[in-house]
Amino acid sequence: MNEIGRSHSKGILQALAAAGLFGISTPLAKLLLGTVAPGMLAGLLYGGSGIGLMLWMLWRRRSSASNEAPLVRRDLPWLAGAVLFGGVLGPLLLMFGLTHTPASSASLLLNMESVLTAALAWVVFRENVDSRILLGMLAIVAGGVLLSVQPTGYGASALGALAIVGACLCWAIDNNFTRPISGSDPLQITAIKGSVAGCINMLIALTMGYRFPAPSMLVAAGLLGFVGYGVSLVLFVLALRSLGTARTSAYFSTAPFLGACVSLLLFAEHPGLIFWLAGALMLLGVWLHVSERHEHEHVHEALTHNHRHRHDEHHQHDHDFPWDGKEPHTHPHTHEPLCHSHPHYPDLHHRHPHP
Incomplete structure (x- = not known):
């Protein structure tokens, strides 16, 4: 299971635990x-x-120290x-x-x-x-x-x-x-x-x-x-x-x-x-x-924001500060435009319009 799949599975467990x-x-x-x-x-x-x-x-x-964005x-x-x-x-x-x-x-x-x-x-x-x-x-x-x-x-x-x-x-x-x-x-x-x-x-x-x-x-x-x-x-x-x-x-x-x-x-x-x-x-x-199950080809527009993340398919960026290599970590970062296809939900990075 890739990083996106793991994130979705974790989200499901978190939602079910919240429900319980x-x-x-x-x-x-x-x-x-x-x-x-x-x-x-x-x-x-x-x-x-x-x-x-x-x-x-x-x-x-x-x-x-918290690694969440305030x-x-x-x-x-x-x-x-x-x-x-x-x-x-x-x-x-x-x-x-x-x-x-x-x-x-x-x-x-x-x-x-x-x-x-x-x-x-x-x-x-x-x-x-x-x-x-x-x-x-x-x-x-x-x-x-x-x-x-x-x-x-x-x-x-x-x-x-x-x-x-x-x-x-x-x-x-x-x-x-x-x-x-x-x-x-x-x-x-x-x-x-x-x-x-x-x-x-x-x-x-x-x-x-x-x-x-x-x-x-x-x-x-x-x-x-x-x-x-x-x-x-x-x-x-x-x-x-x-x-x-x-x-x-x-x-x-x-x-x-x-x-x-x-x-x-x-x-x-x-x-x-x-x-x-x-x-x-x-x-x-x-x-x-x-x-x-929701899957189709979609386009990610350029986006700059700050949240806790790992360097997965959607986080391929450089750092302009010394980084010790630990993940997950938090800092403002920019997503370059990207077009691809995979199963996804409307999470932080998939809030695109649908025809």
């Missing part, structure tokens, strides 16, 4: 909702993420948008939705994030989405519709389902805003997002009259946020580099299935036939996404 951590966090967050108000819990989850990642950054700085001024508008939609509005809508929705249904409804992410990537940001990705999106949408209209008693309320879909839309915007800065340090991106979003959400909750929970709940929410939101998002940003926005979200859409399975065990829920039909449709959509 986030998927487990959803039903566990519902457990905490019994003692923590939704708005406060959203703040604690992101606050725990930010604090944990900041400590991770301090440990990394003490142990060794954020620069032109990244700030993208980061601010990602924080607003993904770190503030999304969690608030999710916590509200969870209070009106069974955990397993909420977990499956979260599959809408990948659909909305792909739709925005395709329509607004002009990322290539072929027929296989489109069919997968339609299957996931059909599953979400089934899940939302099942008979009262087990299904979600319309308001709860709408809130969760709204959270998915916020995270879809967040994902597309994060893509342009995914070449920068993912730990720095997620630490800033978690810290700012956590402070804003907790301030909103305190203003509304809510109070901090007992110390044990405070620690539990913080740890859950660090793992389910912080570490998960670091892995997600890394996957964006290799797979692009729509594909990374397609792999990430496996998260709700794991979350639903955990929910069934934790809450002893007994879903009906419609639940399983919805799950089957969503599983079909995920399979169509992850089994895609």
